[in-house]
Amino acid sequence: MQQVDFIQGRTRMFGIIGDPIAQVRSPEMITWEFQRRGVDAVLVPLHVPAADFDGVMPALMRLANFGGFVLTIPFKARALVFADRLGLQAQVLGGINLLVRRSDGAWSGDMLDGMGCVAAFEERQIAIEGQSLMMLGLGGAGGAIACAMAARSPGRMRLHDLSAQRCAFIKSCIERISPATVVDIGPPTVDGIDILINATPVGMLSDARLPLDVQFLPQALVVFDAVVMPEQTPLLALAERSGCAVVRGREMMLGQIPRLVDGFLDPDSVGGELGQLGRQSVV
């Protein structure tokens, strides 16, 4: 059974922390990236019930053979307080999806979610510059995507989130990152939109809903869904029926994997003075 030999007592451990956890893809994808690099390390799912997070997190950080964690729904914002140092994206967005133990024993956090989405679009050679974007959901992932997208100078961004305060905050972040981008806050729409981005949890697992109230989508629209389980969300199914190009949550995760593994293997590089977008983007 060659395929289990690599989990040994000395194997370096990393975890992904979420609630629920069954839908996460990081255990395969990040472990595969460790293996590809020849590193004896695995990433395992850690299902922390939301009500227990604040009590369990410090204990997980005491595990001496764990070098760091990926944080996913619903913990990206709540995890912020456990980082001694924060990258600039984490500071701007108020959330982290990566927490690593530095060589001095302190913990650094950063938010890499948005970088994966931009990488997925670049991989597909789908332009962002000058385009008109509709952002659905501005939580940990959505805010990160909005800021990373903003750094690619879209022409216009329409923002929607259940929290008006969150909309206003992300609008201010985008305006700092890309002053030339026209930002407005309003209900979901596809009118005049080039790229539709769902970063809400609507459509996850057995949720059959769409994140916006439409019967069809314009064929020229590019549709991205951050949900990774199922791969084919109701929104992406509708988009394909409408003839749209789709970009999947899995592609965003794939785009982010090398950055997360870089952080795990070189933790002192995380949470420095400059964030992932670089100083010029957000100062």
Next chain:
Amino acid sequence: MQQVDFIQGRTRMFGIIGDPIAQVRSPEMITWEFQRRGVDAVLVPLHVPAADFDGVMPALMRLANFGGFVLTIPFKARALVFADRLGLQAQVLGGINLLVRRSDGAWSGDMLDGMGCVAAFEERQIAIEGQSLMMLGLGGAGGAIACAMAARSPGRMRLHDLSAQRCAFIKSCIERISPATVVDIGPPTVDGIDILINATPVGMLSDARLPLDVQFLPQALVVFDAVVMPEQTPLLALAERSGCAVVRGREMMLGQIPRLVDGFLDPDSVGGELGQLGRQSVV
């Protein structure tokens, strides 16, 4: 990379908790047994620093995708308080090496260490009945081995441990389990001994010491060492140079693996009224 596909978000998780952790073999061996049975589950190493154990343990028990834990050095005794129910061996010995979440959410513990040692001897067809045993070390593992061996009716057992209280306690356990066995407490010896059992940590990792002060061993002696890393301990190296038959800690672990996995997959069978030796042995 087929060999990492089986660690997924939905994979059932189990852990081995110890300090240190690099030497443990359970991650490969128990994961392999899960795979052999077609169960999507893995066991991973969890290095809990000894000073943090009491605080970290309750948090690990909150992880909703972890169904149970193997406890190893130095936690077998300290883990006892985290079990709501205890098997009879655990009650007698005051320690557990298995802790599982029952279907009602309560936790059951039991001590299976000794069963693995007996299984290893039986696998080798080495008789225990009527033989004269020297027991070195009567901690969690040593006490369990002594009680499990006693249930196979050896003729004589000589006990040695740094704690006189522990010696007296295990002597009383053995006398309940096997009244016909002559039990005495005294310094390590191989005079008149058929089977030498090391259950002390002496010889672990880079420890070059022997657990008793000898230059050679009688060729007829059978030598067992509970230490699993390295496989070839100084004691076993001396035994092989002396022409003795040796039984390795790995063989004890192998003998115990199916019982541990039985407990993980059928947690309600653990910690019942009857212990692993059966009521007739210890009541």
